[in-house]
Amino acid sequence: SLAKTPGYGDAIEQIKNPGAFSQIYVNIPVAAAFTAANSAREVSPENLEKLQQNQGFATTVTLDAEGMGFKSISWLKPDSQKRIAVENNAEKMVNRLPSNTIMMVSGGNLQRLWQDYVSGADANPIAPISPQVLRTGLKSTTGMDLDKDLINWMAGEFSLSLIPAPAKNPKDKFAAGLVFMVETNNRRAADKSLKQLDDVMKTKGFRVEEIQAGGKPAIKWTSAFGGIAVTRGWMNDVAFLTVGAPVLDTIVPAPKSPLFGSEIFQKTVRSDLKPHNGNFFIDTESAFNPKNLGLPEFPTSQKIWIDAMRSIGVTAAVVGDRTTRYDAFVQLKKSEQSTPSRTPLSPRSSSANPSSSSSASPSVSPSPSR
Numbered sequence: 001s002l003a004k005t006p007g008y009g010d011a012i013e014q015i016k017n018p019g020a021f022s023q024i025y026v027n028i029p030v031a032a033a034f035t036a037a038n039s040a041r042e043v044s045p046e047n048l049e050k051l052q053q054n055q056g057f058a059t060t061v062t063l064d065a066e067g068m069g070f071k072s073i074s075w076l077k078p079d080s081q082k083r084i085a086v087e088n089n090a091e092k093m094v095n096r097l098p099s100n101t102i103m104m105v106s107g108g109n110l111q112r113l114w115q116d117y118v119s120g121a122d123a124n125p126i127a128p129i130s131p132q133v134l135r136t137g138l139k140s141t142t143g144m145d146l147d148k149d150l151i152n153w154m155a156g157e158f159s160l161s162l163i164p165a166p167a168k169n170p171k172d173k174f175a176a177g178l179v180f181m182v183e184t185n186n187r188r189a190a191d192k193s194l195k196q197l198d199d200v201m202k203t204k205g206f207r208v209e210e211i212q213a214g215g216k217p218a219i220k221w222t223s224a225f226g227g228i229a230v231t232r233g234w235m236n237d238v239a240f241l242t243v244g245a246p247v248l249d250t251i252v253p254a255p256k257s258p259l260f261g262s263e264i265f266q267k268t269v270r271s272d273l274k275p276h277n278g279n280f281f282i283d284t285e286s287a288f289n290p291k292n293l294g295l296p297e298f299p300t301s302q303k304i305w306i307d308a309m310r311s312i313g314v315t316a317a318v319v320g321d322r323t324t325r326y327d328a329f330v331q332l333k334k335s336e337q338s339t340p341s342r343t344p345l346s347p348r349s350s351s352a353n354p355s356s357s358s359s360a361s362p363s364v365s366p367s368p369s370r
Helices: 008-015 028-037 045-051 110-121 131-142 146-153 187-203 263-268 300-306 347-352 354-359
Strands: 022-027 054-064 067-076 103-107 158-164 176-183 207-213 216-222 229-235 238-244 278-282 309-320 323-332
Touching (some): 008 054, 008 323, 022 028, 110 146, 146 187
């Protein structure tokens, strides 16, 4: 039976909630084999065998007054040769981003995340990006080796975020700026690679100049016609790079009102997984507001879901060398519709016509038989 699947009982015990209304379970090896058999992308038996190290993924779903909560867990087979590094270092990036950040994803070790992704991407028929495509693309455009020249010094905490432009300016071509930050484990190697990148940008026709960011030197790349501006610099051992809208002043120096302390972040990313290994956060109300980013209109079947949400938050933590936990929350919007006022029914009229009292209210009470 399912209950006797290796590791199932222990895993479910960690996410069990007496108030949950739903439980989801995926048998990873079986699902992978099924997906590979029905995928247009061919997966070799050797790569498919890698996924057999995994066992399951499970979630319990709960409801509360603010939205829907998900407690999830994934685990490897008890006899798997694969191990997960127990490392939970994602603590500081949410304090380096401003409170109005639209979207962010963070992690504790970018180098390890990349290595784990590479090891599983070839075996995963639904992996979104091929590592080799990224390597080839960087090599052909800059002449740099992704693993040796960049990932090699990125064994620290990182974040990728979207920050709105500080003010509406008709001259601004972008409504938001993309910001990448990563803590380095080798500052000398990082400086060498970034200097090499500066030289490449010059050969591509960019104007490369030194500017000031929070009283410290930074480098700005500007395209020949001024369409794209990229700024890079350092905050101690944290390298940053911004693209698009001029959001540099919102991160350097560190914001006085950080994302971590914002009301929407606190209400959405409310996991008790501490310490943890990464977060995902998106203010869906701002991200999909046409006045902010001007994203393409979604089909009605998708838009109805997006319009119902305020924000989404996810927290991940490695709780053992074979187990990873995830907490997620989807904050939903409150209904703006209210019940019209009605003349209260007298006891006599209520008893005389029971159906009128039940139809007068939009709320539904549980049946006594339940």
